[in-house]
Amino acid sequence: MPIVAIDGPAGAGKSTIARRLARALDWAYLDSGALYRAVTLAAMEREVALDDTEALTRLAGELEIELEPGGKLLLGRENVTRRIRTPEVTEAVSRVATVPGVREVMVSHQRRFAARNERVVAEGRDIGTVVFPDADLKIYLDADSGERARRRLQQEDEVADGADEASVRAGIEARDRQDRSRKTAPLRVAEDAWRLDTSEMTLDEVFAAVRNRVTSAIRP
Numbered sequence: 001m002p003i004v005a006i007d008g009p010a011g012a013g014k015s016t017i018a019r020r021l022a023r024a025l026d027w028a029y030l031d032s033g034a035l036y037r038a039v040t041l042a043a044m045e046r047e048v049a050l051d052d053t054e055a056l057t058r059l060a061g062e063l064e065i066e067l068e069p070g071g072k073l074l075l076g077r078e079n080v081t082r083r084i085r086t087p088e089v090t091e092a093v094s095r096v097a098t099v100p101g102v103r104e105v106m107v108s109h110q111r112r113f114a115a116r117n118e119r120v121v122a123e124g125r126d127i128g129t130v131v132f133p134d135a136d137l138k139i140y141l142d143a144d145s146g147e148r149a150r151r152r153l154q155q156e157d158e159v160a161d162g163a164d165e166a167s168v169r170a171g172i173e174a175r176d177r178q179d180r181s182r183k184t185a186p187l188r189v190a191e192d193a194w195r196l197d198t199s200e201m202t203l204d205e206v207f208a209a210v211r212n213r214v215t216s217a218i219r220p
């Protein structure tokens, strides 16, 4: 059951690279952030307070979340793949992701996904450290926050109308702090991860470097 784990902060290129890699290898793509986003969307719609950790944990356990190998996400029967990417969800999600009970449920979702799909490129914050500590290859993609903000601005759906580079950068840095300082499964570089700083690389260059690494680390 080969697994490639890709971790790193927001805007480092993880999603684009993980999705492209999964397609090139014909492996399943596991977007773990989408799971935390789905819980956040449901909490907002049901008016669950984002500081009510018990209610959030209960909600996470009750939701019917279905992540398809191509990245499509169903909540109940509804396709919420786009709605989990609104600026409102993006802003609120790192709070929900601090709740240990929510994380526990999401980690079991991810492990079930890997058991179902066998060959997986998984992307998130704690994939190589917590979810799949025995992953065959662990990659930590990084970039400085200014460059990550510029990249995020190009993904228009996720930023609020009228946002500029400074405000997007401030939002990214706030989420980084939240993701790195939480007690349960904080964002950090796994000891055995290959760290790649992509600040001065194009996405094509990052993809080529990652693909080479995968080819040499994982023999078919």
Ligand code: DC
Pocket: 010, 032, 033, 034, 036, 037, 093, 094, 095, 097, 123, 124, 125, 126, 127, 175, 179
């Ligand atoms: O990668 P993303 O922007 O979709 O992640 C959304 C949020 O979920 C982000 O605040 C970090 C959190 N997250 C997490 O805590 N653990 C993961 N494995 C993936 C995402």
